[in-house]
Structures are given as structure tokens and as C-alpha cells.
Amino acid sequence: MRGVTAAPHLGALAHALAEPVVLARSHARLLAEHDDRPATAEHLRALERATRQLEVLLHGIARLQRAAAAPAPAPTDLEPAVERAREHVARRHDGAPGLELRRAAPLPAVLADADLLVLLLEELLDNAISHAEFGEVAVDVRAVRDGGDIVLELSDDGPGLPGPADAAFEPFRRLGPRARRAHAGVGLAVCRAIAEAHGAGITLRPAAGGGTTVAVRFPEAP
């Protein structure tokens, strides 16, 4: 499925397909207000679920496509990027994402596209949250200097990788018992696409305390 990120018109197509889906769901919602018979309400809820699912997949395609956009790398501070990603994720989860973000030391700057970097961090945090076992996950963020590169590492205390690390980067392959239909299963594929567009590598490995560590290698900002 890596071809998804290579087809330039797919993102626009997914977006265009999502508009009539929004139209259908809006009408289902309006209809629910006009007709409160239990059977109708049940059918409308099913319609709502189906349109949501379709939309999640279409958004998944659009996210993958977006991740492959040509980056405009510039020296970018990791601290505010992590903070912005945390805020976005918290807002998506109504302010209660069940996420504890820990930083032992201040983070440096890297050479990256600021918007895509935030997008990458959001996907990583969302991924940690969606696999959390008891609705709570702690993520340690640190940066390690290695040669001229900065290796950004995020370690979570989640259930760990259920299968081979390579498979986790494949889009639309939902791994693990916690994978829900609310997710298209493209999060890590999006991360890999953003990393690769920056000439950065991304790897997954079991974390020391159980969970998973994801490492992204960026060139250090001059």
C-alpha cells in the first residue's frame, strides 16, 4: 500500500469524496431531529456509523498523501513543536487524552518543516494513546545527538508491539487487539512518509520498561 503516498491526485480525490459523505451525514442528523421514532433513530445511527467509517478511511488516504508533501525544512525548535502537537491531540480528545508527556531535558532544534514536524508528533502521540491499555499512557520524549544528527525518541509505557515492527508502518493494516474502527490505521505510515520526505529515518523497537520506542533521526539545525 505504499503506492498510496505516491499517487499525487489521491489526496484531492479522497477530499472530494468526503464532501458528499458529510452531506449524507448532515441530512441523517437533520432527519433524526424530524423523526424520533425508535426504529428510524436506530437506522439513522447505523447510517451515521457507516458514514463515519467511510470518512475515517478517506481522511486516512488524505493524511498519507499530505505526509508526502514536499517539506520546507528550516531550523525548528522541538520544544514548541512537541507542545503544539500535545495541544492539538488534547483538543481532539476533549482535553482529556489520558496522556502524560515527560521531558527529562530541554529539546534542541532540528532541520525540519515545522508544520510537518508537528503532524508527525501528533501522529506518534495519537498512536500511543490509541494503543494505551487502560486509557492512560505516559510518553518520555528525549533527543540524542549522534554524529551530526539529532535522534528524537518517544518511549511509551503501552502494551508494546504486537507484531513485527516493519508491519506496523504499513497503512490500513490495523495491528493489535486495541485497534478500533475509529482509526484508519495509517498513523505510523504517515510518520514514515513525513520522515522519509525529510531524508530522516524512523524505527520502532521495544522500550526498556515494556512499551515501544520510536526513533526519528533528523539533521541537526545549523
Added chain:
Amino acid sequence: MTYGPPVPVSAAPSGSPRPRVLVADDDPMVRRMLRGVLESAEMDVAAEAASGDEAVALTAELAPDLALLDVVMPGMDGIEAARRLHDEAPGTTVVLLTACDDDELGVLALRQGAMGYLTKDLGPEGLPRALRAALAGQPAVSRRLTLRLVEHLREMRPDTRGMRPVRSTLTAREWEVLDLLCDGASTEELADALLLTTETVRSHIKATRRKLGVRSRKEAVEAAQRMRDAAAAGEAGVPCAA
């Protein structure tokens, strides 16, 4: 596509502050592009949101003059966000952005409280101009969509029955009940027409009376007529015919 009537691009009248705009789109590249277009047209981007939920939360926090929403966003879509903002942030003008320029979606967006429905290919001059028009109280819609709206109006019944004030605490169902009460229907006739039990009809009537602050069905009918007269006289009212 042409948008009219033209409004001077010459930005804000001297002395008046730059309009503050919230930009909501899940694509950061689109947000970046919109930010550039708005800022070079002397408008401030007060905040960026990546979803409808974020747009609603940030609008409550920052009270921007205008919220520019993409129709398609994860979680809460633009249409639902427009409706929420219309109810919860009356001081913020809402404009939807579309990739497809679908008339049905446009009519729906306007019904849900948007002041404009614009296509993404409007260009760096057209977009700020249309947004300033919306801020000045002129609906920012294409000529084609305007034609669709006129057709909608023509399809409506000549009396004002079917007009609903935009800001109403009554649910759509309660308006249906009220419409039928205005026609002089009895509880049993209402139940037949709406496929409800008489018990449910009575509870809808009770809720409607309570919300309108009236004591009888007759007073409810009179209150409905007053609201419709006001709507017909040009206050915020929309046709309910879909």
C-alpha cells in the same frame, strides 16, 4: 465563478482594526496557504484549527470576527461546526470552504448558519474580498448558488408557514407540531400526521408552550405568527423546505 456585488479590497477603513479570522482545515499546508492569503490582504489569523471540534473550542476562547471552515474535517465536520458556531458564537461570522462546489452542500451550509460558501479556487484576491463582504453582512455565495436559493424560495408555500426563525429554542419536531397547530389540527390529527402517539404529541405541545412562555395552544399559535411575521419582515429567517 463570479462573486458579487464587488466590495473594495482596500482593506479595513482607516482606523478600524484588522478582522481576526480563525482558519480551520485539517491540512496544515492549506492552512499555511490561507494564512498567507489573508495576511497579505490585511487580515489577522487569530488561530488555526485542524478539526471542527478545535474550531468550536478556539472560537469560544478567542471570539474571532470570522471563522473560515473547510467542509471536510476529521471528527466534527464543517457543516456541524457551522451550526454549533451559529448557536454558540453569534458574534462570529461563519464561512465554509468547499473543494467541490456542490449546491446541495451550499444550501445546507447556509441553512445551518453559514454566511458564505466559497470554493477553494477563489484565488488570493477573491477570497479576502468575499470574506470582507460576509463580515459586512453580505452573504458570500456564488451567483449559481444564489439562483438555487431563489429556486428554493419559489418552491415554498406563499404564506409564511414553514418559515422558522434561525435562532429558535424549538426543535424541528416542535416546529412541525406548531405548524400543524397553526392549521388548527387536533391532538389526534397531529398524532396521525406525525406518526406519533397522542401522549408524545401532548408532551411536544407542552414543551413548545413552555419554551414559548405561553399557557394555551391558542397563545402558542399567536406566538408562532408573531415570530414568522418578524422573520418575513427581514429578520433572520430561513426557508425550512429542503
